[in-house]
Amino acid sequence: MWGIELQRQSEVSLKRQIYQALREQILHGRLKAGETLPSTRDLASELNVSRNTVNEAYDMLIVEGFVISRQGAPTRVAEGLRLPDDRPDGGAVKPELVTRSFAADFRTGQPDLRQFPRYLWQQIAGKTLQELPAKLFGYTGPDGLPALREEIAAWLLRSKGLAVAPGDLFITAGATHALHLVADLLYREGKEILVEDPCNHGMLQTLVNKGYPIAPIPVDAHGLQTDCLHGKHACAVYVTPSHQFPLGAILPAGRRAALIRFARETDSFIVEDDYDSEFRYYGDPVAPLYALDPQRVIYVGTFSKVLFPALRIGYVILPGRLHKRWRYLRTHTDVQNPPFEQAALAELLRTRKFDRHLGKMRKLYGERRQALLTALKACFGDTWRSWGDAAGLHLAVAFPGMSFDDAFAKKAMDSKIRITPVEYHTIRKGQHADKLLFGYGHLEPEEIARGVGLLHDFLQAEYGGFWSGRE
Amino acid sequence: MWGIELQRQSEVSLKRQIYQALREQILHGRLKAGETLPSTRDLASELNVSRNTVNEAYDMLIVEGFVISRQGAPTRVAEGLRLPDDRPDGGAVKPELVTRSFAADFRTGQPDLRQFPRYLWQQIAGKTLQELPAKLFGYTGPDGLPALREEIAAWLLRSKGLAVAPGDLFITAGATHALHLVADLLYREGKEILVEDPCNHGMLQTLVNKGYPIAPIPVDAHGLQTDCLHGKHACAVYVTPSHQFPLGAILPAGRRAALIRFARETDSFIVEDDYDSEFRYYGDPVAPLYALDPQRVIYVGTFSKVLFPALRIGYVILPGRLHKRWRYLRTHTDVQNPPFEQAALAELLRTRKFDRHLGKMRKLYGERRQALLTALKACFGDTWRSWGDAAGLHLAVAFPGMSFDDAFAKKAMDSKIRITPVEYHTIRKGQHADKLLFGYGHLEPEEIARGVGLLHDFLQAEYGGFWSGRE
Known part of the structure; x- marks a missing residue:
């Protein structure tokens, strides 16, 4: 009776099972508007549960407006609750969960995770975990941990000779996330983003998803062909000057200067993605394009390749006039990074164990x-x-x-x-x-x-x- | 001579200082195209550094195309490198870093972080850190950790009676991040998003930033006035039915049914933001709207309030037909969550220490x-x-x-x-x-x-x- 079958071994409490069963019957019209529910005494005895359990189930129905209870009157089903049957989903396709193995x-884009200094990371991260100040568990703002911003700036100076104020450096959840936000930051109606062709397919999708018109600029053995920039109406140029992805060129100084001139003349920005130049096997790291014009170049860096991809920490270096809007956009996109990985990475950098790795x-x-x-x-x-x-x-x-x-x-x-x-x-x-x-x-x-x-x-x-x- | 002043105490190596000084002079036209650099021997003696140091600095300039070196000929400055002086930034405003204190x-939206069980979290997170499988340091895909998806689904069942397949539940970096992605997911040209009025200001900004036309639907003491939905052309309705933000109403069953009917009739979706209903002080948690129609309701939950904001873990429950596009969008927005917090939270849920907290x-x-x-x-x-x-x-x-x-x-x-x-x-x-x-x-x-x-x-x-x- 009342179509209630209780599962006494269930994780779901008995009162909730009663509530759910009655709710289903109301929604499917088996209990109709105005109909009276059984008294709590009758239903409790029927189901062999305490009267209190039924009372609580009825309270849930009352609070959510499925039934109406008035002093002295029996509990009745409310009006207008019946839902017609919807057409079934149909489109639900389970993803293929086949893990392919390759010969x-x-x-x-895959660092060797087998070489990751797990023990060292556990030590540093464990210490970080013990010492993380309580205030870092709350909202700490969109900029990133001050200690990490300082340590990254110090590392950029000692490794690439790049002088950056920590206040110009904003922590992100990796390079893709940085580009996703930068695209919002630089969007101007009717203006294109110019990209290298070829260009990382995933990063290109990130820009395409933003609804940007994309204009490809060809790449040769020396990187972006800056001759082809002429006449373009762009809000930004997305480039990989230290190690063109995928062809590998270092953009030569002449093209670097041409690129900066283009940005100045068209009042546009250059987005420099420095995704893996830390690994250069002969000679020193190539100097970032950023150094040529910190007011025109937005520099994007990541620790996904130099440490491990799941760390989800990257950074972006921004001219002062973009800081305010960056903070606004980050706050309304995903608020901030979690503090734990940031603090651990800051410590790894501070102790120079990062440099050794x-x-x-x-x-x-x-x-x-x-x-x-x-x-x-x-x-x-x-x-x-x-x-x-x-x-x-x-x-x-x-x-x-x-x-x-x-x-x-x-x-x-x-x-x-x-x-x-x-x-x-x-x-x-x-x-x-x-x-x-x-x-x-x-x-x-x-x-x-x-x-x-x-x-x-x-x-x-x-x-x-x-x-x-x-x- | 040559305008190079070496800082011998600097973090920056001597060769890089030489490289940078010469680069600056080339870019500012003090060293002109075609001009010859001093021989490495002369410059080394001038600067009182080893000849090898100068050689390495010249190599950096050669690799990056600032100078040209041909067998037997002196090293000369390349063509077309001079940058005219750009107008200064001007707009760089340093943010006010005043921390106000209030009487x-x-x-x-602030949980009490003083009450957060720090010791317990350190124990569980420390154990997680030691035991995290190596494969979780690489890219693990946009869905989230399987163990966490299962534990959240189990907790939703035991706490709210909500039956969800773990495969329908996707981990996010909090509720704002979830809404940011859901907005991309549901976007349809020319269709509005209907929102409660009043509605959380931050969440509204997240939708506005997406370029959505927003249509406000008034809220009374019983939540969203579903009568006002009539005639709207929407792709989605964003609601807080368990505890309307900010006015606090529980949306009654009649309006819930009306909302579902509206979504079915207009082929739109309902986005249910359940931001804090875990804290209900009399009676049981209110049943999510999601339970009424899992094909039409997208459920957004977060652990920012029940644990701590900086955790950056939330989740979204999606109908099967939206899974594929969700994965695509997440991959090109910020790739995935870091694994560490996810694994620790899964353990907190598994041991039911979460429920006790x-x-x-x-x-x-x-x-x-x-x-x-x-x-x-x-x-x-x-x-x-x-x-x-x-x-x-x-x-x-x-x-x-x-x-x-x-x-x-x-x-x-x-x-x-x-x-x-x-x-x-x-x-x-x-x-x-x-x-x-x-x-x-x-x-x-x-x-x-x-x-x-x-x-x-x-x-x-x-x-x-x-x-x-x-x-």
């Missing part, structure tokens, strides 16, 4: 880059050419005469080889179809050699005539 | 609410009326005949009293001018009593005749 995995990883990644070049030479002879500066965690390689597209990548994946054609990152197709990207940072030298061998065999099997003729 | 601080805080906040009501009665007699359900961390109070606006709030602040008029949160002005918001969760009973006394004295001094006539 060769040259994906880009970076030095170690630079050496390791440099060796892996060399292992990749050696393996390419061994497997492919002289049929390829590497692009770009000796930096970062990936290498762009041209195989003249070849053409690599999405279908190629898919076919390779079916053979358990993950590798990205540069075409994946291009906007205008066909300019860089002969190039592949080899992410090597996360792979041991033996994994690299084996992977290049597997790729060679795959190419030979698929494009046999072409390859055999070249060796 | 009475009734700001809303919540029970303790509910009791404490309930006492503070009572202290506020007692103090209002003692100071203001019968000249006021409280609004809304006995829930949350703030109370809306009407003083009939009075009118509170921004100027009032500012004047109060000058007297060291922080209190927010409801008008601050209204869209159409003038409907709720007689109401003030008292945030009480973060205040001890004595602080509440003292604060109400100070407010009374301030009002008497400012609006003397009015008040003395009423007592």
Whole structure:
């Protein structure tokens, strides 16, 4: 009776089960407007529960307006509650939860997490956890922890010679998050964002999602072709001058100056994404474009590659006239970063243990880059050419005469080889179809050699005539 | 000579100082295109540094294209590098870093951080830190930690009777972040977002920043006036049905049903922001609107109030047909949450220590609410009326005949009293001018009593005749 079946082992309390059962019946019209509920005494005895339990269930129905109770009158169902049956969802598709495993995995942008100094991090983070001041558990504002801003500024000075006031440096939840906010910050009706072509596909999506008109500017072996900027009406130019993604060029000084002149003449901003220049294997880190004009260049940095991606800490350096609006936008986007990771990273920087980790990883990644070049030479002879500066965690390689597209990548994946054609990152197709990207940072030298061998065999099997003729 | 002054105590290496000094001179035209740099031998002797140091500085200039070096020829300055002087920034305004202290601080939305079980959190977070699997340091996808999604779903069931599949629940960086993404998710050209009026000012800004047309729907003592929905072309309705912000109503069942019918008829969504209903002082938590139609209601929850704001963890429950686009948007907004806080919160929920903390805080906040009501009665007699359900961390109070606006709030602040008029949160002005918001969760009973006394004295001094006539 009353259609109530109680589950006595359930996590849900009995009163709530009664409330839910009656509510369902009201909503589906089985209990109609004006109808009387049973007395609490009757229902309690029926269900073999205490009268108090039924009373509490009725109270919930009363508070939420499903039933009306007046002094001395029986409890009745309220008006206008019935819901017609909705059409079913239909569109609910469960995501494929298949974790693929690859025999060769040259994906880009992956630091080697096996080398992360876990014990050191646990020590520092554990100490941070004990010492975190109570006030950091509340809202602390959109700028980021002062200690971290100071330590990052000090590190930028000692590692790249970049002089930045900590007050110009704002903590973000990584580089994507920084770009997402910068896009809002710089938006001007009818103005384009100019991007390098090719350009990181994910970052491009972030800009596209903002509703920006995007204008691609071609990239050659020296980075962005600044000649092509002429006549553009832009609010911003998004560039990777220290290590062009994905082709690897260092933007030369002449083009840097041209870019700054363009920004000044058109009253636009340059967004400099310095995603991995910490890893440069010969010579010193390239000086950021930012140093040339701190009023025109917005510098975006991240710790995802130099420490670990899940840390979710990056930063943006902004001219003073953008600070106020940045704070407003950050406050209404995601408020602030959590304090714990910020405080731990500040400590890692302060003790210079960060610098030592970076030095170690630079050496390791440099060796892996060399292992990749050696393996390419061994497997492919002289049929390829590497692009770009000796930096970062990936290498762009041209195989003249070849053409690599999405279908190629898919076919390779079916053979358990993950590798990205540069075409994946291009906007205008066909300019860089002969190039592949080899992410090597996360792979041991033996994994690299084996992977290049597997790729060679795959190419030979698929494009046999072409390859055999070249060796 | 050459205008280079080396700072030998600097953090910046000597080679970088030389590089920077020469770069500056090139950019400012003091070293002109085609001009020859001194030989490394001469400059080394001039500056009293090793020749190798100068060589390395020149290498940096060569790599970045500031100078050109050809076999056998002297090193010359490259063409086209001079930058004209830019106009100065001018707009750089340093933010006021004054921390105000208040004699009475009734700001809303503040949990009492003094009561946060720091030791317990340190224990659990410390254990989490030691045990965090290495794979969680890499990219783990936009959904959130599976363990946390399961524990939140289990807690929603045991605390609110809400049955949710963990796969429908996505972790966010708090409620603001959730709304920021939901706004992108639901955007449809030409359609409005309907919001309660009054509505949380910060959340409204988040929607406004998205470029949405906003249509206010008035709120009365029973929450959103669903009669006023008729004829609206909306993509979504943003509501706080469990505890209307700021007026405190529980949306009654009849209006809930009307709201669901509206969403079905107009093929729109309801965004349910359940920001603080965990704190309900009489009876059980109000059942979420979500339970009535999981295909039409998007439920937003947060741990900012029940644990601490800087945790930056919230969640959103989404119909299956929105999952794919949610993942896409999150990936290109800020990628994911960091894993550490998620794992620690999952453990707090799993061990039910969270439930105990919540029970303790509910009791404490309930006492503070009572202290506020007692103090209002003692100071203001019968000249006021409280609004809304006995829930949350703030109370809306009407003083009939009075009118509170921004100027009032500012004047109060000058007297060291922080209190927010409801008008601050209204869209159409003038409907709720007689109401003030008292945030009480973060205040001890004595602080509440003292604060109400100070407010009374301030009002008497400012609006003397009015008040003395009423007592």
